[in-house]
Amino acid sequence: MKNLDELQQRLKEAYKSPITPLLEKPCNVKSRIDLVRQALDGKSLPSKIGAHLLIKTKALHEWHSLTRTVTIGADATNDIVLNSTFVSRIHCRLDCIEGNWQLHDPGSRNGTYVNNIRKTNVLLASGDLIMIGDITLIFVDNTTSERL
């Protein structure tokens, strides 16, 4: 910005722009990102292209790469086995649909929560927090066009 008049003109335009009402509007995404950062506990997000799922418990910090349909539950036959009394034998499933990942809960006893809302069928967005019983899962989807 070269001079004060130029800045004043810019500010007048900005003041009437669609950004102004958004400036101090509460945003619930912030708390989600904070929870992801907290769950990462100083560790990095996977840089590998594709979708990944972080299984986070007090004792566990484990990334799974998603390449095909995966089942999640307490039974040993699942692709991802979660040992918890709150997790049903076959709790939920993740399917890839047109490059997007869908979570399907066929009717687990304690339900599956995505960003604190109980869901049975939902297309996941990168950064979504999934709660299965007392276990937190974080879904991350990296794409090639965003690499540095």
Added chain:
Amino acid sequence: MNRGPVTRPTLLESVKDANNNEAWDRFFELYTPLVQAYSNSRGCNPEMADEVLQETMISLLAELPKFEYTPGRGRFRSYLLSIVNNRIRRAFQRQSIHQNRHNSLEAIENTGKQHSISLIDTKLDQPGSDWDKLWENNIALQALIQVRARVGQIAYRSFELNVLEGWSVKTVAAELSLSPNEIYQHKDRLKKMLRQEYQTLVLEIGE
């Protein structure tokens, strides 16, 4: 407090540390209105705009630790735009899949896909583009917020009514029970503070 333009480390350097809460809070505060306003301008509803913001921040959380900002060698604003555009496209894809599941009308799928492609698949980070204007406007408004926090309520209101709302000095003076001279003084002082804050922000967030 008078903050000089070289006292703050660049924010892009600070957020490389995922544990730096203060830097991440600031980063979020600065870029959220920009990303949301741009998503809205591309046709996203509030829920989709939130998804775009969330996905953009997650991408940056993964990529920024590797980011080396070199002035003159690619702009952060162009890089951010490429992420936001990509995430808008994904949000429209999800909306299209979701709508198809609940409505068998073929037209919806076509509308969703065409909409996202026609709005996004163009070079949008050029000077004078929507993104460029929003970026500049966002910095100006963030500077205004910083200045507002440092001056008295009357001084800010005087500036807001006179400069931003376009009221005459006489009307503002009558409204706030100030002399015309005081209105001019507030205007000059705030403009100088704004310029300094603007320059600080440009240094802080890069180009």
